[in-house]
Amino acid sequence: xxxxxRRRPQRPRxxxxxxxxxxxxxxxxPQRRPFGSGLLSGGPSAMPPIGRSLGNGMLAIVxxxxxxxxxxxxxxxxxxxxxxxxxxxxxxxxxxxxxxxxISTYFDLGTGESLLSLGPSFLVFIGIAVLLRSLLYxxxxxxxxxxxxxxxxxxxxxxxxxxAIPTVLAVNLLSFSLILASNVIFxxxxxxxxxxxxxxxxxxxxxxxxxxxxxAVRQQRGVVESIRRSGRAAMLPGSRHVLFCAIxxxxxxxxxxxxxxxxxxxxxNPTLSGWIFILxxxxxxxxxxxxxxxxWIGVEPAVPEEPVRRRQAQRRQxxxxxxxxx
Amino acid sequence: MRALLASVxxxxxxxxxxLGGTASAQxxxxxxxxxxxxxxxxxxxxxxxxxxxVRWTLPAPAGVSLSSAVVEGDVAITVGEExxxxxxxxxxxxxxxxxxxxGPLSVPAIATGARRRRVLxxxxxxxxxxxxxxxxxxxxxxxxxxxxxxxxxxxSPSAAGDQEKVSSVVAVRLSDRKELWRTPLxxxxxxxxxxxxxxxxxxxxxxxxxxxxxxxLSLDDGSVTWxxxxxxxxxxxxxxxxxxxxVVARDAxxxxxxxxxxxxxxxxxxxxxxxxxxxxxxxxxxxAGGGSLYLGSADRRVRALDPANGIERWxxxxxxxxxxxxxxxxxxxxxxxxxxxxxxxxxxxVDGHRLWSFHVNxxxxxxxxxxxxxxxxxxxxxxxxxxxxxxxxxxxxxxxxTPGLIGSFAISTDAVIAVKGGRDAGLIAFxxxxxxxxxxxxxxxxxxxxxxxxxxxxxxxxxxxxxLALGLLASRRFGGSPxxxxxxxxxxxxxxxxxxxxEPEDEDETASVADExxxxx
Numbered sequence: 001x002x003x004x005x006r007r008r009p010q011r012p013r014x015x016x017x018x019x020x021x022x023x024x025x026x027x028x029x030p031q032r033r034p035f036g037s038g039l040l041s042g043g044p045s046a047m048p049p050i051g052r053s054l055g056n057g058m059l060a061i062v063x064x065x066x067x068x069x070x071x072x073x074x075x076x077x078x079x080x081x082x083x084x085x086x087x088x089x090x091x092x093x094x095x096x097x098x099x100x101x102x103i104s105t106y107f108d109l110g111t112g113e114s115l116l117s118l119g120p121s122f123l124v125f126i127g128i129a130v131l132l133r134s135l136l137y138x139x140x141x142x143x144x145x146x147x148x149x150x151x152x153x154x155x156x157x158x159x160x161x162x163x164a165i166p167t168v169l170a171v172n173l174l175s176f177s178l179i180l181a182s183n184v185i186f187x188x189x190x191x192x193x194x195x196x197x198x199x200x201x202x203x204x205x206x207x208x209x210x211x212x213x214x215x216a217v218r219q220q221r222g223v224v225e226s227i228r229r230s231g232r233a234a235m236l237p238g239s240r241h242v243l244f245c246a247i248x249x250x251x252x253x254x255x256x257x258x259x260x261x262x263x264x265x266x267x268x269n270p271t272l273s274g275w276i277f278i279l280x281x282x283x284x285x286x287x288x289x290x291x292x293x294x295x296w297i298g299v300e301p302a303v304p305e306e307p308v309r310r311r312q313a314q315r316r317q318x319x320x321x322x323x324x325x326x
Numbered sequence: 327m328r329a330l331l332a333s334v335x336x337x338x339x340x341x342x343x344x345l346g347g348t349a350s351a352q353x354x355x356x357x358x359x360x361x362x363x364x365x366x367x368x369x370x371x372x373x374x375x376x377x378x379x380v381r382w383t384l385p386a387p388a389g390v391s392l393s394s395a396v397v398e399g400d401v402a403i404t405v406g407e408e409x410x411x412x413x414x415x416x417x418x419x420x421x422x423x424x425x426x427x428x429g430p431l432s433v434p435a436i437a438t439g440a441r442r443r444r445v446l447x448x449x450x451x452x453x454x455x456x457x458x459x460x461x462x463x464x465x466x467x468x469x470x471x472x473x474x475x476x477x478x479x480x481x482s483p484s485a486a487g488d489q490e491k492v493s494s495v496v497a498v499r500l501s502d503r504k505e506l507w508r509t510p511l512x513x514x515x516x517x518x519x520x521x522x523x524x525x526x527x528x529x530x531x532x533x534x535x536x537x538x539x540x541x542x543l544s545l546d547d548g549s550v551t552w553x554x555x556x557x558x559x560x561x562x563x564x565x566x567x568x569x570x571x572x573v574v575a576r577d578a579x580x581x582x583x584x585x586x587x588x589x590x591x592x593x594x595x596x597x598x599x600x601x602x603x604x605x606x607x608x609x610x611x612x613x614a615g616g617g618s619l620y621l622g623s624a625d626r627r628v629r630a631l632d633p634a635n636g637i638e639r640w641x642x643x644x645x646x647x648x649x650x651x652x653x654x655x656x657x658x659x660x661x662x663x664x665x666x667x668x669x670x671x672x673x674x675x676v677d678g679h680r681l682w683s684f685h686v687n688x689x690x691x692x693x694x695x696x697x698x699x700x701x702x703x704x705x706x707x708x709x710x711x712x713x714x715x716x717x718x719x720x721x722x723x724x725x726x727x728t729p730g731l732i733g734s735f736a737i738s739t740d741a742v743i744a745v746k747g748g749r750d751a752g753l754i755a756f757x758x759x760x761x762x763x764x765x766x767x768x769x770x771x772x773x774x775x776x777x778x779x780x781x782x783x784x785x786x787x788x789x790x791x792x793x794l795a796l797g798l799l800a801s802r803r804f805g806g807s808p809x810x811x812x813x814x815x816x817x818x819x820x821x822x823x824x825x826x827x828x829e830p831e832d833e834d835e836t837a838s839v840a841d842e843x844x845x846x847x
Contacts, residue, residue, distance in 0.1 A: 059804065062797030065790075072786040076779075088645050088669070088685065088771045117626060117643050151801075266645070266667065266685045267770035269778045275785030283793055 045238030046302035047295050050247065057291025060144065061283060066153045067143065067290075071282040074098055074136070075275075083268055087115050091270035092260035095281040096252060100289060102175035102205045103252050104133060109179065130172045137172075137289075138165035141213035144290045148297060160217045167216035167226045171209045174227075178205045199249070206245045207234050214296040233296060233303045244295070248288050256281045357397040357736045360433040361653050361694060364522035364566040365614040368655030368662070370737035373698030376713040376723030377762025381741055381755040382418030387411060391751035393431040393518075394734035395743045398444065398500060402736055402743045404753060405431050405448050410498075415738050418755060424503050427451045429493055433518035433563065433734075435526070436500065440546045444500040447526050447545070449515045450508075452491045495519070495528055495541075497548060507548030512539055521545060522566035525590060529560025529573060540564060540573045540586070542593060552593025557584035557601070562650060567614035568633055570596045574621060576607035576650070583609045583623055587636060597636040610648040610663070611694075615656035616675050620663075622648035628663045628673060640678035645669045645685075651733070653694040655702070657716070662695040662702050670695060670704050670714055682719025684769040686712055692733035692747055705732025705744050711756070721767040725756070 048056075061067045075094045082089075089111070096107045108129040116122045142161020143153045182201045186194040211230035219226070234241045260281075261273040270278065361368040386392050389407025396403050401421055402413045410424040427450050434448035493515040497506040517529035524545045531538040538560035542551040558577035565572045569591065575584040582603045587596035602609070606624035613620045618639060619631040624647045630639040646667035655662040660681060661673045668686040673679065686706060693705030701713040701722055711725035711732045725732075730748025737743075742756045 059797060059800050062793040063801045064797070065794060068790050068793055068797075072790050076782050076786075083773050088683065114645065265687050265770075266669070267687075268773040269770065270781065272781045272785055275782050276788060279785050279789040283789065 045236060045240075046299045047233075047236060047239040047241065048298040050240055050244050053244070053291040053295045053298075054287065056148070056294045057289070058287040060147045060151075060290040060294070061286045063151070064143075064147050064153060067147060067286060068283065070140065070143075071098065071286050072279045075278050075282055079270075082111060082115070085115055087111060088266060088268075089114050090262065090264055090266055091268075091274055091278070092257070092262045092265075094270075094278045095256045095260050096285075097278075098282040098285040099252050100206060100210065100248065100285065100292070101133075101137075101172050102179055102202050103249070105130075105172065105175040105179055108133065109176075126176065130169065130176065134165055134169035134172050137213060138162060138168040140286070140289065141168065141217045141293065144286070144293045145214055145217045145297070148290065148294055160220075163220050164213050164216035164226075167223045168213045170223045170227060171212050174209060175205050178202070203242070203245045203249055206248065207242060210234070210245065210292045211296040214293040215300075217293075218297065218300060228307070229303050230296075232307065233299050236299060236302060239295075239299070241295075244291075252285065252288075256284070356399070356436065357395075357738065358437065359396060359435040359520055360394060360518050360563040360611075360734070361613065361655070361696065362737070364520050365656075366520075366563060366565050366611060366653050367613055367615045367657075368653065368694060368696040368735075369615075369657045370696065370698045371657075372739065373696075373737040374740055374742055374756075374758045375699035375701055377759045377764055378711075378713070378723060378725065378742065378756035379759035379762060381416075381757040383746070383750070383752060383754045384413060384418050384420075385750060385752040387420060387423070391431060391747055392745055392753055394433045394745045395736040395753060396434055396436055397736050397738045397743070398436050398446075400738075402738065402753070402755075403434055403436070403446060404745070405434055407431065410434065410446070410448055413743075413753065415741050415743065415755065418753075422503060424498060430514065430516040432516050435519040435521045437521035437524075437545060439497075439506075439524070445497050445506065445545060446500045446503075447495060447497045447519045447521060449493050449517075449519060449528060450496050451493050452514060493530060495526060495543060495548065497526070497545070509543055509548040509550065511541060512553075516561040518563040520564045520566055520571075522590065525551060525566075527564040527566060527571050527590075529556070529562075529564055529575075531559035531561060538575060540571065540588065542571065542588075542590065551591075552588075554586075554588055554593050554595070556586050557599055558582070558607070562611035563653070565612040565614045565619070566590055567619075568617070570633055572612040572614060572619055572633070574609060574612050576609070578607050581605060581607045583607055585612065585619075585621065585631070585636065587619075587633065597634075600631070600636045606647065608647045608650060608666075610650070611653040613654040613656055613661075616658065618675065620654045620656065620661050620675075622652070622654060622663050622665070624648070626665070628654065628661065628671070628678065630661070630675070630678060642671070642673050642678040642680060644671050644683075649691050651692040651694075652690065655695045655697050657697040660716070662697060664690045664693065664695045664704050666690055668706065670702060670712075672702070672716065672719060682769070683771065684712075684714050684719055684721065685771050686710075686721075687770065691731055692745070693731075694734050696735045696737060698735075698737050698742060703735060703742060705735065707731045709746070709748070711744065715766075718766075719769065720765075721769075722764045723762070724765065728754070 075097050078097045079094055093107060096103050099107060108126055112122050112125040116125055139158055139161040141164045142157045146153055146157030178201055182198040186197040189197055208231040209227060211233045212227045215229045216226040261277050262271060360366055362370060386406055388409065393405040400415050402415050404411050407428055409426045411420050412422040414421045429451040432449050434446055436444060436446050439445040492511050492513055494508050494510045496508045498504060499506055511530045513530035513532040515528050515530040520527040526543040526545050529538055529540045538556055538558060539553050540556055540560050541553045544551055556573050556575035558575035560573050560575045562574050571588045571590045573586045575586060577584060582601050585600040589596055602623050604623055604625040608624040610622035619633045622628050626644050626647055627641040628644060629641045632639055644663060644665050646665035646669065649666050652664060659675055661675050664670045666689055668688045668690055669683055671683045672681040674681055688710065689707035690704060691707045695702050695704045697716060700716050702716055703713050705711050709728035709730050709732060712721060713723040715722045729750045730746045733745035733747055735742055735744050740757060744754050746752050746754050
């Protein structure tokens with residue numbers, strides 16, 4: 001937050017889609033390793049390391065009073081709104097109220113089902129929840145990007161966030177569809193494999209869609225292009241992005257949910273320790289959101305304009321090996 | 327002659343209410359069946375009220391547990407694995423016992439039979455004996471001689487190997503515990519016994535456990551008046567009211583719950599079975615009252631059905647599903663339902679709207695709510711018990727937690743007798759404690775704005791303050807804007823860059839670094 005680095009917010013920097021850029025990326029990336037390889041393993045990558053990403057994400061949130069304010073106010077507003085609708089349940093659920101999709105989608109589905117059971121009113125609830133969440137997450141994406149770029153939040157960041165709302169809406173709808181599909185398809189595989197497949201699908205959802213809001217804010221491309229570019233960024237070699245997503249899921253589900261004070265207690269009045277945990281968890285979710293944005297900003301110039309075909313990548317692999325033997 | 331007739335008729339008029347009235351009064355006031363009576367409404371308007379204290383506890387005399395009790399005068403009757411026990415309600419002593427040949431524990435029932443004798447009916451067997459081996463306890467039973475002497479229509483099952491895998495319904499005269507009759511069923515029965523208007527109703531399930539029957543037996547001689555297949559296991563007590571018998575059957579294959587209604591006298595189906603396809607067989611036993619049939623199902627809904635045609639009158643959503651070992655209560659105006667998560671709900675019997683709910687935050691596994699006086703009582707999975715004021719929905723009394731769980735209740739005039747499961751299985755009796763004090767605690771689900779907001783405010787200040795302080799300190803330490811692609815402009819991240827091992831900034835640099843590494847190799 002030093003003043004020396006203060007500058008006007010950057011205009012979105014759409015990378016030109018000239019064919020030569022694509023060719024360059026296609027030629028160079030496969031020379032190192034096949035596209036999509038090394039999702040777990042490390043290596044040279046344009047994407048910032050996980051620890052650095054998390055550190056900068058956390059720093060962006062905790063050093064911004066506005067972002068911290070959002071992290072502590074949103075859970076209260078969500079809780080009051082749910083109680084006003086007649087919700088009776090565990091306040092410990094609120095630990096995931098600001099989670100990244102698709103975990104946040106689970107929160108919406110769980111509260112909606114508890115409140116209304118399955119039926120038309122449930123779908124209406126989910127629709128409204130997805131819209132509200134998209135609005136909030138779109139604005140958050142704009143503010144987080146501005147915080148990372150300039151260390152502050154202004155109207156400019158909010159305006160950039162507004163442009164990302166359609167993309168965030170699409171991400172939320174895709175997450176919802178993913179969960180529905182998981183619940184329908186994976187139980188057929190049996191309790192063990194089905195569960196693993198369901199978890200894999202959720203991690204995959206975050207893996208491919210996680211960058212889309214930031215991409216939309218930064219590049220202001222269409223919904224589809226932002227999502228595509230998010231997927232391409234995730235598949236860049238050496239990014240360890242699967243590991244990043246797995247860490248988030250591990251923290252957001254078993255750790256945060258499992259350690260939440262009050263656990264399964266049904267009450268309308270969370271305890272003090274419960275509130276502290278909920279608010280801290282919300283800060284953590286925003287930090288992961290910012291970490292994703294940080295990773296995108298780092299990798300943005302290296303994201304291919306066009307899909308990189310695996311076959312091409314594999315075909316060129318021997319050349320690089322030969323070079324390596326020289 | 328006219329004077330003589332007049333005298334006789336006058337005498338009859340005086341005597342009839344005395345004789346008959348005594349019996350009917352006994353039936354009305356006694357908790358003679360599961361949830362009080364054949365409709366299972368679980369309502370004792372004159373029952374004892376909290377605060378309570380423990381009057382006595384009775385460990386299961388044999389086996390691992392006891393069934394829910396019924397009450398006849400000053401005796402509570404419960405079924406154990408090896409016997410049926412009469413317990414003195416005042417002292418908790420075993421007043422008498424009838425040997426029993428094992429089998430699932432289910433609630434017995436008491437009613438007035440022929441010649442105005444009080445009859446106890448319970449289910450016995452199958453024993454865990456090798457098929458074909460006569461059961462020693464049954465053959466040793468002193469009541470067998472009497473059974474054979476009474477000329478029961480059913481054969482004695484004791485020596486018949488093929489009958490050892492099925493349950494039998496046994497009736498004894500309550501005054502001397504002499505066996506009156508014994509009727510084998512086609513499967514294993516867990517439903518308990520319901521008696522109404524001289525007919526005994528039980529349900530069973532076949533060996534596979536997926537198909538069951540409902541039976542109507544004559545209370546006088548045990549003969550099967552009718553039996554019908556139901557679409558699943560008939561393992562909850564059958565409710566009888568308004569001339570119909572209502573059965574909740576569970577089909578684990580589908581899985582679904584089937585609600586069936588039969589004419590109590592003829593066994594004709596009163597209406598087409600109602601299938602609740604809720605992907606679960608969880609659901610409560612049926613309760614009848616106020617011209618409706620009530621049940622809780624696995625889709626978290628309490629339903630009121632029209633007993634004439636099975637059409638749903640209303641449904642009300644609750645927080646969780648219902649244990650198969652529970653039932654609802656009906657006090658004339660309201661329906662009381664308890665879900666497994668520990669939510670107790672009072673619903674308007676007319677339209678199902680929720681009058682109040684109280685969440686005890688303990689599992690309700692084997693207990694069904696009852697209304698004793700003006701309080702709703704509920705046993706909990708942690709061995710506790712609560713009394714909720716029917717009017718306010720506030721907690722009025724809470725029993726200290728004891729090992730095991732508290733199951734269903736039986737209400738006598740001055741005691742509440744609950745079955746206990748788990749480690750200290752048996753019975754526990756509570757009586758009114760004149761020195762005790764009542765509580766007035768609202769449900770934890772009632773929002774207390776002051777408490778909640780102040781807690782949130784303290785938490786918000788703490789989290790906000792600590793996080794911001796750490797953030798500012800870290801900002802000073804690491805510098806300003808952490809945008810990664812401008813790292814070269816921002817000195818604050820030089821350390822990070824170094825630690826990252828000269829992270830390449832773009833694809834070109836990445837490629838050159840990779841090439842260099844390969845060449846080094």
